[in-house]
Amino acid sequence: MSEGSRYSVGIDLGTTNSVLAYLDVTSSAANSAAHVPETGNPTEQVLAVDQLTQPGVVEARAQLPSFLYQAHEAEVSATELSLPWGASGSQLVGYAARYLGAKTPMRLVASAKSWLCHSGVDRRSPLLPLNAPDEVARISPLAASAAYLEHLKCAWNHRFPEYPLEQQEITLTVPASFDPAARDLTAEAARSIGLNRLTLLEEPQAALYSWVNRSGDQWREQVSVGDVVLVVDIGGGTTDLSLVAVTEQDGNLELNRIAVGDHILLGGDNMDLALAYRVKAKLDAEGKALQPWQIQALTHGCRDAKEALLGDAELDAVPIVVPSRGSKLLGSTLRTELTREEVEQTLVDGFFPQVGITEHPRQQPRGALTQMGLPYAQDAGVTRHLAAFLCRQANAAQDFFGSAQDFIKPTAVLFNGGVLKAPKLAQRLMSVINGWLQQAGAEPARLLDGADLDLAVARGAAYYGYVRQGHGVRIRGGLASAYYVGIESAMPAVPGMPPPLQALCVAPFGMEEGTETTPGAQEFGLVVGEPVTFRFFGSTVRRDDQPGMLLDSWSDEELQELPPIQASLPAEGRSAGEVVAVTLAARVNELGTLCLEAIPREGDQRWQVEFDVRDQ
Numbered sequence: 001m002s003e004g005s006r007y008s009v010g011i012d013l014g015t016t017n018s019v020l021a022y023l024d025v026t027s028s029a030a031n032s033a034a035h036v037p038e039t040g041n042p043t044e045q046v047l048a049v050d051q052l053t054q055p056g057v058v059e060a061r062a063q064l065p066s067f068l069y070q071a072h073e074a075e076v077s078a079t080e081l082s083l084p085w086g087a088s089g090s091q092l093v094g095y096a097a098r099y100l101g102a103k104t105p106m107r108l109v110a111s112a113k114s115w116l117c118h119s120g121v122d123r124r125s126p127l128l129p130l131n132a133p134d135e136v137a138r139i140s141p142l143a144a145s146a147a148y149l150e151h152l153k154c155a156w157n158h159r160f161p162e163y164p165l166e167q168q169e170i171t172l173t174v175p176a177s178f179d180p181a182a183r184d185l186t187a188e189a190a191r192s193i194g195l196n197r198l199t200l201l202e203e204p205q206a207a208l209y210s211w212v213n214r215s216g217d218q219w220r221e222q223v224s225v226g227d228v229v230l231v232v233d234i235g236g237g238t239t240d241l242s243l244v245a246v247t248e249q250d251g252n253l254e255l256n257r258i259a260v261g262d263h264i265l266l267g268g269d270n271m272d273l274a275l276a277y278r279v280k281a282k283l284d285a286e287g288k289a290l291q292p293w294q295i296q297a298l299t300h301g302c303r304d305a306k307e308a309l310l311g312d313a314e315l316d317a318v319p320i321v322v323p324s325r326g327s328k329l330l331g332s333t334l335r336t337e338l339t340r341e342e343v344e345q346t347l348v349d350g351f352f353p354q355v356g357i358t359e360h361p362r363q364q365p366r367g368a369l370t371q372m373g374l375p376y377a378q379d380a381g382v383t384r385h386l387a388a389f390l391c392r393q394a395n396a397a398q399d400f401f402g403s404a405q406d407f408i409k410p411t412a413v414l415f416n417g418g419v420l421k422a423p424k425l426a427q428r429l430m431s432v433i434n435g436w437l438q439q440a441g442a443e444p445a446r447l448l449d450g451a452d453l454d455l456a457v458a459r460g461a462a463y464y465g466y467v468r469q470g471h472g473v474r475i476r477g478g479l480a481s482a483y484y485v486g487i488e489s490a491m492p493a494v495p496g497m498p499p500p501l502q503a504l505c506v507a508p509f510g511m512e513e514g515t516e517t518t519p520g521a522q523e524f525g526l527v528v529g530e531p532v533t534f535r536f537f538g539s540t541v542r543r544d545d546q547p548g549m550l551l552d553s554w555s556d557e558e559l560q561e562l563p564p565i566q567a568s569l570p571a572e573g574r575s576a577g578e579v580v581a582v583t584l585a586a587r588v589n590e591l592g593t594l595c596l597e598a599i600p601r602e603g604d605q606r607w608q609v610e611f612d613v614r615d616q
Contacts, residue, residue: 005025005163005167005168005169005197006024006025006026006163006168007022007023007024007025007160007163007168007169007462008022008023008025008168008169008171008462008463008464008465008466009021009022009156009165009168009169009170009171009461009462009465010022010023010044010170010171010173010206010457010458010459010460010461010462010463010464010465011149011152011170011171011172011173011458011461012173012203012206012455012457012458012461013066013113013145013148013149013172013173013174013186013189014066014113014235014236014457015066015111015112015113015114015235015236015237015238015267015269016065016066016235016236016237016268016269016418017063017064017065017066017236017418017454018063018064018065018066018148018149018152019046019062019063019064019454019455019457019458020046020047020049020064020152020155020156020458021044021045021046021047021455021458021459021461021462022044022045022047022168022462023042023043023044023045023462023463023465023466024042025169025465025466025469042213042463042466044210044213044458044459044462044463046062046455046458046459047062047152047155047156047159048060048061048062049061049062049063049064049094049151049152049155050083050084050155050158051064051083051093051094051095051096051151051155052080052081052083052088052092052094052095052096053094053095053096053099054095054096054099055076055077055080055081055096055100056076056079056080057096058082058083058084059095061094061095062454062455063454064093064094064148064151064152064155065094065095065097065098066110066112066113066148066236067093067094067097067098067101067108067109067110068091068092068093068097068108068109068112068139068144068147068148069091069092069093069096069097069098069100069101069107069108069109070090070091070107070108070109070129070132070136070137070138071090071091071092071100071107072090072107073090075100083154084158085154085155085157085158090137091137091147093147093148093151094151097109098300101300102297102300102301102304103297103323105129105293105296105297105299105300106129106131106132106133106136106293106296107129107132107136108129109128109129109139109144110129110269111236111237111269111374112128112141112144112145112148113141113145113237114237114238114265114374115127115128115141115144115374116141116142116145116182116185116186116189117175117178117179117181117182117185117263118141118374118375119179119181119562119563120375121141122140123140123141123142123185124140124142125140126138126139126140126143127140127141128140128141128144141185142185142188142189142192145185145186145189146189146190146192146193149189149190149193149195150193152165153165153166153193153194153195165195166194166195166196166197167197168197169197169199169465170190170195170197170198170199170465171198171199171200171201171206171461171462171464171465172186172187172190172195172198172199172200172201172461173200173201173202173203173206173457173458173461174186174200174201174202174203175202175203175233175238175240175263176202176203176204176205176240176241176242176257176260176261176480177238177240177260177261177262177263177264177480178263179263179481179538179562179563180483180562180593180594181562181563183200183593184593184610186200187200187593199464199465199468201460201461201464202242202257202260202477202480203233203240203416203457204231204233204240204241204242204244204257204260204416205242205244205257205460205464205475205477206456206457206458206459206460206461206464207231207233207414207416207451207456207457207460208229208231208244208255208414208460208475209460209461209463209464209467209475210451210452210455210456210457210459210460210463211414211448211450211451211456211460212255212463212472212473213459213460213463213472214450214452214459215450219473220253222412222446222448222449223246223253223412223448224246224253225246225247225248225253226246226411227245227246227411227412228243228244228245228246228258228397228408228409228410228411228412229243229244229245229246229255229410229411229412229413229414229448230242230243230390230410230412230413230414230433230445231243231244231413231414231416232386232413232414232415232416232417232420232429233415233416233417233457234267234268234382234416234417234419234420235267235268235416235417235418235419236267236268236269236418236419237265237267237268237269238263238264238265238266238267239261239264239266239267239377239382239385240260240261240263240264241260241261241264241385241386241389242257242259242260242261243257243258243259243260243393243396243397243408243410244256244257244258244475245258245396245397253473254473254476255473255474255475255476256475256476256477257475257476257477257480258393258396258397259389259393259396259408259480259540260480260481260540261385261389261540262389262540264377264385265374265375265376265377266351266376266377266380266382266385267417267419268303268306268417268418268419270351270376270377270380271306271346271347271351271419272299272300272302272303272306273299274346274347274350274351274380275299275302275303275305275306275338275342275343275346275347276295276298276299276301276302277295278342278346279298279302279320279336279338280295280298282336283322283334283336288334290322290334294322294323294324294334297322297323298320298322301320301321301322302320302338304318305318305320305338305343306338306343306347307418309338309339309340309343310343310421310422310424311421315340316339316340317337317338317339317340318337318338319335319336319337320335320336320337320338321333321334321335322334322335322336344424347422347424347425348424348425348428350380351380351381351382351425352381352382352383352425352428352429352432353381353383353384354383354428354431354432354435355381355383355384355387355432356387356436356439357387357390357391357407357436357439357440358387358391359384359387360384360385360387360388360391361377361378361379361381361384361385361388362378362379362381362384363378363379382429383429383432386429386432386433387407387436390407390408390409390410390436391406391407392540392541392557393408393540393541394406394407394408395408395543396408396543406440407436407440409437409440409442409445410433410437410445411443411445411446412445412446412447412448413430413433413445413446413447413448414447414448414451415429415447415451415453416451416453416456416457417453418453418454420453421453421454426447430445430447433445477510478509478510478511478512478513478588479507479508479509479510479511479588479594480509480540481509481538481539481540482505482507482508482509482538482539482540482542482543482545483505483506483507483536483537483538483586483594484503484504484505484506484536484537484538484539484551484559485503485504485506485534485535485536485537485584485596486501486502486503486504486534486535486536486537487501487502487503487504487524487550488500488501488502489501489502500552501535502550502551502552503537503550503551503554503559504524504548504549504550504551504584505545505546505547505548505549505550505551506547506584506585506586506594506596507547507586507588507594508545508546508547509539509540509542509543509545510543511588512588513588513589514588514589515587515588516585516586516587516588517547517585517586517587518547518585519583519584519585519599520547520548520583520584520585521548521583522548522550522583523581523582523583523601524581524582524583524584525579525580525581525582526569526579526580526581526582526598526600526607527569527577527578527579528569528570528571528572528574528576528577528578528580528607529568529569529570529571529574529575529576529577529578530568530576530577531566531567531568532566532567532568532569533564533565533566533567534564534565534567534596534609535561535564536561536562536563536564536565537559537560537561537562538559538560538562539558539559539560541557541558542558542559547585547586565609567609569598569607569609570607572603572605580598580600581600581601582598582599582600582601582607583598583599583601584596584597584598584599585597585599593610594610595608595609595610596608596609596610
């Protein structure tokens with residue numbers, strides 16, 4: 001442990017809620033060093049985060065809602081914004097932000113995490129709240145993410161002033177499907193508030209770590225060699241899918257992350273919007289038309305109603321109030337209700353339809369022009385996305401178990417995310433998965449017990465810090481994709497035709513953090529001293545490509561192009577535009593950021609390009 005560090009801290013920077021968990025590593029390590037038998041695995045604690053739940057009301061909650069509200073100066077007084085460590089200013093974070101934003105959504109920043117991974121926008125530019133009027137202050141997705149982390153830091157330091165968060169070992173979680181650019185931005189948000197002792201961990205892995213720790217030695221009784229565990233994480237903004245194989249080495253069980261899904265913007269937010277439009281249709285039938293801004297407020301109301309109905313089996317309906325504007329505010333306020341039957345029917349059939357394993361997401365024809373927004377999944381059927389994932393990763397376990405399949409057949413399932421707390425949704429999803437397995441003649445998958453759907457990611461991240469010290473069970477994973485750099489082919493100029501592009505594998509699937517490849521034998525020409533563009537590609541299905549493999553052609557399903565990097569590499573005493581013969585190597589740092597290194601035939605120079613989105 002570093003000086004001043006006592007705790008392993010795990011932070012789940014979620015789309016809808018953020019959570020901080022911690023584990024006293026010094027006492028756990030002391031027990032291990034002294035060979036003192038422990039009654040069980042070390043226990044993680046969840047920080048009760050002090051926050052405003054309403055103006056003037058401070059409460060400690062296990063979750064910090066990932067919402068930021070830009071309050072108007074006339075809306076709340078300075079005394080109503082006081083927190084235990086000082087005034088929050090006009091920028092509110094947490095429950096109070098969600099509470100006020102439900103009434104005035106044009107001032108609410110939501111889904112910053114989803115925006116952080118949206119390569120189609122400048123994530124450092126102040127663009128949130130999207131489409132807000134000019135008088136509302138805007139911030140960037142990066143700044144909003146930093147604001148949530150800053151609040152967690154202040155809450156921690158207020159509780160543990162002798163052990164500042166800046167001095168603790170922190171594991172920050174990201175979706176397994178985050179590309180290197182989004183991972184790097186997440187780390188940058190943490191560093192911007194002084195959290196430099198940082199490691200990144202994939203969220204499904206964190207959920208599995210939490211399950212292993214909570215299960216104690218019993219986890220070995222729930223899984224065995226040859227099992228393939230499907231981790232399904234459906235949160236507020238995303239659906240994240242991973243596969244973990246259970247293997248054996250030297251008589252000990254090992255866990256190996258073997259596949260991850262695409263980044264699917266489909267989750268609880270979509271469900272809240274679907275419920276809002278169902279309520280809107282009910283109001284329309286009563287002759288009560290809604291304005292567009294009221295739909296936003298209705299969506300927040302439906303979210304609260306959904307959580308209440310799915311969390312309390314005795315509730316049959318929850319009242320919904322749609323605010324209005326004007327002098328006749330009370331008289332024009334619309335009131336209705338959302339029933340349990342409406343929620344279950346909308347969510348179960350709409351988002352978890354009974355489909356076959358060959359039924360994959362439907363792509364709808366797109367209009368030529370669209371408003372700027374998040375690239376949500378076009379198909380709301382989670383089960384269709386899952387079917388596509390299992391088919392695309394049919395050979396993911398072949399290296400471990402040697403069997404080719406038409407689709408990979410999980411033997412166990414671990415759920416994570418608040419959406420799957422609803423029994424009806426969890427039951428439907430297991431029913432669909434086991435229907436596929438039954439039709440294929442396979443045994444039904446079993447649902448792993450003991451998962452903590454709301455807090456597992458933060459808990460597992462805290463436990464991972466303990467594992468990194470050599471204790472417990474480590475999940476082996478490495479890079480979730482193979483990565484390639486584009487190489488322009490040398491050919492005579494042809495009018496209207498760009499040079500053909502080849503793809504050179506620079507980092508293979510599963511390459512471990514903290515490792516590097518050796519320079520290849522083949523040389524390439526590197527343009528120095530003038531602006532150039534590096535094109536990068538990723539693949540979650542080409543699992544056998546090794547560094548140095550050069551692809552002449554590929555399908556859209558095999559390689560996906562990632563955001564290009566603009567750079568101007570220093571000439572190092574050469575002429576601008578000179579082409580230098582280089583070999584290529586790559587390394588992956590502890591945060592999972594890929595660095596491409598160009599090594600000239602002569603001299604000691606090195607040109608490096610990090611796989612991120614820093615302005616060049």
